[in-house]
Amino acid sequence: QKEVEQNSGPLSVPEGAIASLNCTYSDRGSQSFFWYRQYSGKSPELIMSIYSNGDKEDGRFTAQLNKASQYVSLLIRDSQPSDSATYLCAVNIDTGRRALTFGSGTRLQVQP
Amino acid sequence: AAGVIQSPRHLIKEKRETATLKCYPIPRHDTVYWYQQGPGQDPQFLISFYEKMQSDKGSIPDRFSAQQFSDYHSELNMSSLELGDSALYFCASSSGSSGTEAFFGQGTRLTVV
Numbered sequence: 001q002k003e004v005e006q007n008s009g010p011l012s013v014p015e016g017a018i019a020s021l022n023c024t025y026s027d028r029g030s031q032s033f034f035w036y037r038q039y040s041g042k043s044p045e046l047i048m049s050i051y052s053n054g055d056k057e058d059g060r061f062t063a064q065l066n067k068a069s070q071y072v073s074l075l076i077r078d079s080q081p082s083d084s085a086t087y088l089c090a091v092n093i094d095t096g097r098r099a100l101t102f103g104s105g106t107r108l109q110v111q112p
Numbered sequence: 113a114a115g116v117i118q119s120p121r122h123l124i125k126e127k128r129e130t131a132t133l134k135c136y137p138i139p140r141h142d143t144v145y146w147y148q149q150g151p152g153q154d155p156q157f158l159i160s161f162y163e164k165m166q167s168d169k170g171s172i173p174d175r176f177s178a179q180q181f182s183d184y185h186s187e188l189n190m191s192s193l194e195l196g197d198s199a200l201y202f203c204a205s206s207s208g209s210s211g212t213e214a215f216f217g218q219g220t221r222l223t224v225v
Contacts, residue, residue, distance in 0.1 A: 034213065043202055043216040044155065088154060090214075099145050099168045100214055104154040 003027060004091050006103035014111050019076040021106050023089030026070070032092035033065055033072045034100065037085045044088055048074060079110045114139055116205050116217035124223045125193050133188040133220045137205030143167065144186040145214060146178060147202040155202060161186055193224045 003026045013019045021035075032051055036044035050056045050063040050072065062075040072091075076083055086107045090100040117136040125131050137144050143162045147155035148171075157170035161180035172178070175193075180186045190197060200221050204214040 032212070036216075041200075043219050046213055046215060049213050099157045099160045099170065101157065102154045 002103070003093055003101050004089055004103040006089050006106045008104055009107040010109050011106055012109045012111060013079050015079060015081060017079050019079045019083065019108055019110070021074040021087050021108065023072045023103055024070055025072070025091045025093070027091070027093045028070060030091045030093055033063070034090040035063060035074045036088040036090060038088055038105065039085045081110050081112050084108055084110050116203055116215055118203050118217035118220050120220060121218065122221050124225060126225055127193055127195060129193050131190045131193060131222060133190070133201055135186045135188070135203030135217060137184050137186070138215060141205035141207045142184065143206045144180055144184070145204045146186070146188050147204065149200045149202060158188070195224050198222060198224045
């Protein structure tokens with residue numbers, strides 16, 4: 001079992017819809033959770049970070065964290081074709097270990 | 113705002129050659145991470161440095177080595193290159209305690225022929 005798991009997709013949604021991306025992690029001691037967006041051939045771009053249970057909203061993006069279920073999600077409201085990319089979930093697995101562990105990413109396609 | 117700078121952006125090497133990739137972190141960031149990303153794969157953690165000391169080690173081959181210098185820039189040295197080393201190599205930097213946000217550079221695309 002991978003330490004950070006994501007559905008590879010592609011997840012296809014129509015323009016204007018809500019896209020829901022999910023991620024589960026194995027280490028119950030994980031404290032920090034991040035969502036990165038990566039366009040093909042480009043570097044990962046940080047879009048959200050979340051550290052405590054509940055929801056965190058930033059513009060069209062909402063990150064949701066449930067530590068009891070070891071689950072973190074990203075909602076994208078009013079999806080746009082420009083949101084089409086691979087979304088990487090990243091987790092700081094061990095307390096004190098600085099490096100992030102990435103999931104394999106979910107490819108999102110927003111259909112015009 | 114200043115970002116993470118990597119050089120070179122593209123590099124072509126022959127098998128068994130040596131390559132050196134450079135990374136300049138965001139000013140005042142004290143931690144540097146190196147990741148390798150093959151085609152269609154997620155970034156794989158190689159190694160990281162905090163305050164010029166190695167802090168974590170991931171799936172870095174013995175043929176690779178890295179260090180962080182007094183100005184906090186880092187270099188990844190890759191020897192005896194193999195075709196399978198062809199990938200995007202990303203550097204990221206962060207500051208402060210464990211678990212803070214990491215920002216990525218634009219990457220170096222290494223092609224081994």
